[in-house]
Amino acid sequence: MIPGGQSRLLGTATARDGYEQLLLNPPVDLAGVSTRPGGLLIAQSMLLGGLDRPGHGQSGGLSVLLTGLGDSLASMSAAAGVVTIVTASHRDLAEDPKLVQERKPGHWVVRLPLDAPTGPQQQYMASHRAGLTWWAVRLLGLLPRPVDVMHVRYADDASLALAEAARILGCRLVFTATPDPHRHLSRRHARTDYGNRRSAENLRHDLHRVFVADRLVHRAHAVVGLPGPGGTAELVSFFPELIRRNDGRGPAAPPEGVPAYVAAPDEGERRRSLLDALFSGGDDTRTLAPADRDVALLLCVGRLHPVKQQHLLVDAWLNSGLWRTTTLVLVGGSTEHPTEDERTMRRRLHDSVRARPHAARRLALLPALPNDDVRRLEHALAESEGLSSWYVCPSLKEEFGLAVLEAMEAGLPVAATRRGGIPHYLRDGVNGVLIDTSTRLTLAQGLRRMTALAGPERRRMAQAGRRTVLERFSVGEMADMLAKEYAAVRLRPL
The missing domain is CATH 3.40.50.2000 (Glycogen Phosphorylase B;)
Incomplete structure (x- = not known):
């Protein structure tokens, strides 16, 4: 983060891990990435867990969703390409040092290095926020054309890091808001023993997530929601700022979807x-x-x-x-x-x-x-x-x-x-x-x-x-609706 900081580092022979190797020998270009003319360059993020390992550690359904969604968006004429942003810890970089990989034609995975032995838990992401922003600006800035739309999910410090990167890069920010953690805050902590260190820490973490969610809603050029039994109107009660958007009806809610299952030949x-x-x-x-x-x-x-x-x-x-x-x-x-x-x-x-x-x-x-x-x-x-x-x-x-x-x-x-x-x-x-x-x-x-x-x-x-x-709930329908949201938000002023 320090201007000219690379000159302060020791030689490559003394680098202790893959993260330090990357600082000493940063990637100079993303020559393998080629975008289609026209359309939007879309970035989406999953900064907890691994994209290709659902069910491992912190990786869940979002990894499956973004894989299918990215592939589907990349196949559409409305998209010049899709970049799915993930993280890579010391262990991940030791197993594979590449920072950019092509998943399908037009869909690339960009890995932001994390200065941590393994992927940190969500509550510890605050200490990595500045680093994630720096790497996102550096790597996305090397793409052959600017990112038009950055879509972040999860109300946490990692998403806030990408929101700051989007501001620096000059691209529009889309945030998926959910009723959690607001909805569950009072019930979860109604009987909190504030003398208990763990209980107090859990309360602090949930209050911080509320704060982060509010900041992301404020900074986003567009907010989409996950519908509950009452649609997305519930979100308005948790995020009063949304009253000024969509005539107070709540945000749009493109349905999440699953890719069609394709049977193998055998x-x-x-x-x-x-x-x-x-x-x-x-x-x-x-x-x-x-x-x-x-x-x-x-x-x-x-x-x-x-x-x-x-x-x-x-x-x-x-x-x-x-x-x-x-x-x-x-x-x-x-x-x-x-x-x-x-x-x-x-x-x-x-x-x-x-x-x-x-x-x-x-x-x-x-x-x-x-x-x-x-x-x-x-x-x-x-x-x-x-x-x-x-x-x-x-x-x-x-x-x-x-x-x-x-x-x-x-x-x-x-x-x-x-x-x-x-x-x-x-x-x-x-x-x-x-x-x-x-x-x-x-x-x-x-x-x-x-x-x-x-x-x-x-x-x-x-x-x-x-x-x-x-x-x-097809992933294709979700991609169609999100593509329209992205096209609309691209026209809004920064």
Whole structure:
């Protein structure tokens, strides 16, 4: 950040890590990036977790969303190209030092170096804000043409860093606003013990996120929202500044969507291999017994994190006695480089079944799988004759629930949390089941209601859920609507 600072650094032989190597030998151009004439150059960001590793660490549905959305936007004539901005820690740079990679024609991934051993948790991003801004300005400034629109998601310091980069680069800023953290602040901290250091720190973090969200709304040239049960009008109550936009109706809400699932040429063989591997044992934590192949199965996919509440799902499954009539498969988490949250969650899951060996044989804990394999497994479960399967989302809340949409698209009946944005598209008893996930008891009640449904009713809900996704939530439709938003915001003054 210091003018002429490079001269103060030591030689390359003394560089301790990939970050210092890049400071000493910065990239001089992005010659491999070529944009189409006309159209907008669009930048979108995912600064927590890895883009190609959904379910690992902090990577979740957003990585899947931005991959498909970027590819779809890049194929449109309205876009000169798409840049997806991610971060790269010391470990990431040691594994791959390249800062720019082409995903698909017209869609590039630009990695902003982070001076940290591994990707920091969201609450620690403040110390990296200046560095992220500097790298974003430097790397995006080397593109063959200026970025027209920068779209950031998440109310955190990493997004604020890119907002500052957008100001310096002279491009328009679009921010996706959500009711969280405003919506949950009073409930989450109503009984906070301010003498408890952790409770006080959690409150400080949530208040800071409220502050950051307010700043991003203020600085954005356009705000889009994730719809909840009441649409986006709820956002206006949390962000009074939005009253002056769109005549107080709330921001536009392009529907998030999932790419159409494309079967592989050897799809049948791959599906059989997945199911055979899943039901290949039962004596270890990653498999189920072959004899349980005709037992009803509950599937849950997501990163291992307290807000996803996999531990509460296992406890409810055990204490309700559902382990006697169903199997439970959890997919998510890294086993190579687990985060503290992942290690804690795995320990809690293993502790829950340690004293119940018969139940443990009906629980499979799979590490995060590539998205293609997750969707292939869901299609295999949904279309297997004689196998009754459900997809369960036990999260405390979901702002949208992309994994839920993927399960619905596959034809699995879905039971999901009623907190957050899922009730916007999932209607209880119509195209799925909404459950109260606030406690182990209420979650168990929801699971029992779900599994008690007769086969015809379960299949009817699954078919209705699949129609919901195919008719309303395609990534192509999302790209079309966002392209119009980007074109409109490009005309607004800086």
